[in-house]
Structures are given as structure tokens and as C-alpha cells.
Amino acid sequence: MPDQVPTQRPKAEPGLVAAGVYSRGRRVADIDVDEAGKWHKKAGHVVWIGLFEPGRELLHAESAHQHPKIAEYGDALFIVARTAQMVSGNIAFGETHLFVGRGYVVSVRHGASVTYSTVRQHCESCPKALSHGEDYILYKVLDFIVDNYMPVVDAVRKEVEEMEDGVLHETVSTLQVQRLYALRRELLKLRNAVVPLVDICRRLEHAELLPADVEMRSHFRDVTDHVQRVQEVIDSLREVLAFAFEASLMMGQAQQSAITRMLAAWAAILAVPTALAGIYGMNFDNMPELKWQYGYFAILALILALCGFLYYRFKRNDWL
Numbered sequence: 001m002p003d004q005v006p007t008q009r010p011k012a013e014p015g016l017v018a019a020g021v022y023s024r025g026r027r028v029a030d031i032d033v034d035e036a037g038k039w040h041k042k043a044g045h046v047v048w049i050g051l052f053e054p055g056r057e058l059l060h061a062e063s064a065h066q067h068p069k070i071a072e073y074g075d076a077l078f079i080v081a082r083t084a085q086m087v088s089g090n091i092a093f094g095e096t097h098l099f100v101g102r103g104y105v106v107s108v109r110h111g112a113s114v115t116y117s118t119v120r121q122h123c124e125s126c127p128k129a130l131s132h133g134e135d136y137i138l139y140k141v142l143d144f145i146v147d148n149y150m151p152v153v154d155a156v157r158k159e160v161e162e163m164e165d166g167v168l169h170e171t172v173s174t175l176q177v178q179r180l181y182a183l184r185r186e187l188l189k190l191r192n193a194v195v196p197l198v199d200i201c202r203r204l205e206h207a208e209l210l211p212a213d214v215e216m217r218s219h220f221r222d223v224t225d226h227v228q229r230v231q232e233v234i235d236s237l238r239e240v241l242a243f244a245f246e247a248s249l250m251m252g253q254a255q256q257s258a259i260t261r262m263l264a265a266w267a268a269i270l271a272v273p274t275a276l277a278g279i280y281g282m283n284f285d286n287m288p289e290l291k292w293q294y295g296y297f298a299i300l301a302l303i304l305a306l307c308g309f310l311y312y313r314f315k316r317n318d319w320l
Contacts, residue, residue: 015051016054017052019036023045025127025130026130049107051108066080067080076101077099077101082192083096083148084149086152090182094109094112095110100138118144132216142197142201146226146230149190163180163244164244177249180241180244188238195231205224262320264319265320
């Protein structure tokens with residue numbers, strides 16, 4: 001009987017993560033992809049298929065590297081959302097493509113993204129909510145994508161706070177300046193991935209196809225609010241990074257100015273013995289003090305006195 005759960009799950013195909021049929025919010029069968037057509041046409045049944053980087057033999061119409069968007073094709077929706085994860089200290093991006101229609105949802109993941117097995121388990125634990133069918137599944141997948149932006153944002157926030165403290169209290173190295181610029185660029189990419197979801201969720205609130213009821217519209221409104229909060233955090237972090245980047249440049253300029261002043265001060269101090277030595281090194285016969293018994297010691301004392309006076313003045317003016 002089609003309403004009975006099979007005792008053994010069909011053998012997984014390449015790229016296939018999970019494929020199940022749901023009725024009244026409960027899983028009634030695990031299926032192969034080629035069985036989805038007959039199942040989703042059954043009244044009250046929803047087919048939910050999850051794929052990860054499928055090959056062309058499994059999904060002929062799929063192509064990665066698309067911009068976030070929502071499009072209607074007949075009685076179906078095609079949604080592209082960008083995903084993000086922290087990988088080796090950098091933000092790695094991926095894509096999720098969602099094909100949604102009456103009686104089916106197909107999610108296709110590419111690149112850096114968290115498996116949607118958790119979403120499936122959560123939905124299956126709430127049959128009443130899952131009874132909304134493809135509307136609820138779409139909402140949970142989009143909400144899960146937005147939720148997974150936060151660990152990325154939190155990781156960046158922690159690094160930004162550490163770098164901000166370092167900019168104000170330590171000498172900024174070239175590598176740190178490069179990291180500041182790289183983080184700001186990555187946050188811009190993250191913002192470009194997040195912002196289109198606002199438009200996608202707003203269109204879903206008023207779509208003629210999905211969602212089908214008022215309750216689900218409020219759910220998509222919640223996702224919109226969640227996305228906007230993430231966007232606000234990203235914008236604030238970019239402002240902090242901009243300040244830190246500008247502060248690092250000003251600190252670098254101040255450091256260069258201090259070094260320039262120090263070099264100028266030492267050059268002025270060294271100019272005194274150089275000038276006196278140059279004068280008394282000239283080969284003239286009639287020069288004063290050349291025959292003086294204490295002339296050498298007097299000149300050394302004069303050099304030390306002048307150099308000491310210059311050192312004192314430069315030190316007092318914070319040039320040394």
C-alpha cells in the first residue's frame with residue numbers, strides 16, 4: 001500500500017540526500033527520484049527531495065552560480081538563495097536552488113552549506129505544522145538558511161572586535177591592514193547574498209501560488225524581519241571595519257611622522273660634531289686654537305654641550 005512506510009530505504013542515487021513522501025504532515029514513503037512524478041499528483045501528498053551537487057545524469061536543468069532570485073514558471077516557483085559558512089577563517093559561499101510546486105519541493109545545494117537534514121527532522125517532529133505541505137517546507141528551508149548566517153556574522157564580529165582593540169592599542173602591521181580590507185570585502189559579499197532574500201520573502205507573502213493561507217504569510221514575514229536584522233548587523237560591522245581601516249591608516253601615518261621627526265632630530269644633533277670637525281679639519285695654517293694646549297678638549301666639551309642641549313630640547317618636544 002502506498003500509505004505504508006517501506007521497511008528498507010531505496011538505494012541512494014548520486015547526489016541524492018533524501019527523498020520522501022508526506023501526507024497530513026507524516027512521512028508515508030521513501031522513494032527514488034523517478035517515482036516523484038506519480039506521488040506528487042496524489043491529493044494530499046507532498047514529495048520532498050533533497051539533493052547535494054547532483055550530476056547531470058540526475059538533474060539536467062540545474063546550473064550553479066546564479067544570483068539570488070525568485071521566478072515563476074507556470075504553476076511552480078524557482079528560488080535561488082545564497083548560503084554562507086566559515087571555512088578556515090574565511091567566509092565561503094554556496095547556493096541553494098528550490099523548485100516548489102503543488103505537491104513537491106526539491107532543494108538542491110551547491111558549495112558551502114549546512115545539510116537540511118536538521119530541517120527535515122524538525123518538520124517531521126511537528127506533523128501539524130508540516131500538514132501545510134510545500135508552504136511550510138519552503139518556509140523552514142529559507143528560515144534555516146537565514147539562521148546559518150548568524151554563526152558567520154558572529155565569527156566575523158568577534159574578529160572585528162579583536163582587530164578594533166589592536167588598532168587602538170598596538171602597531172598595525174601590513175597583514176592586519178590586508179585582513180581588515182579582506183573582511184570588509186567578504187562582508188559586502190555576504191550582504192549581497194542576504195539582501196535579495198528580503199525581496200524574495202516579501203514576494204512570497206503576496207504570491208498567488210504560495211503561500212496558500214494567511215498563517216504561512218506571517219511565517220514568511222518573520223523570515224523577512226530576520227533577514228533585515230542580519231542585514232543591520234552586517235552593515236554595522238562594515239562601518240566598524242571602515243573606522244578600523246581608517247584608524248589603521250591614520251596610525252600608520254602618525255607612526256611615519258614620528259619616525260621622520262626622530263630621524264630629523266638625530267640628524268640635527270649629529271650635524272654639530274660634523275660641522276665642527278669639518279671646520280677644524282681644513283688645512284689652513286692660520287686658524288685659531290690650532291696651537292692651543294687645551295683646544296682639543298675644549299672642542300669636545302663644546303660638541304657634547306651642544307649635542308646635549310639639542311637632545312634635551314628634542315626630548316622635551318617629544319621628537320625623541
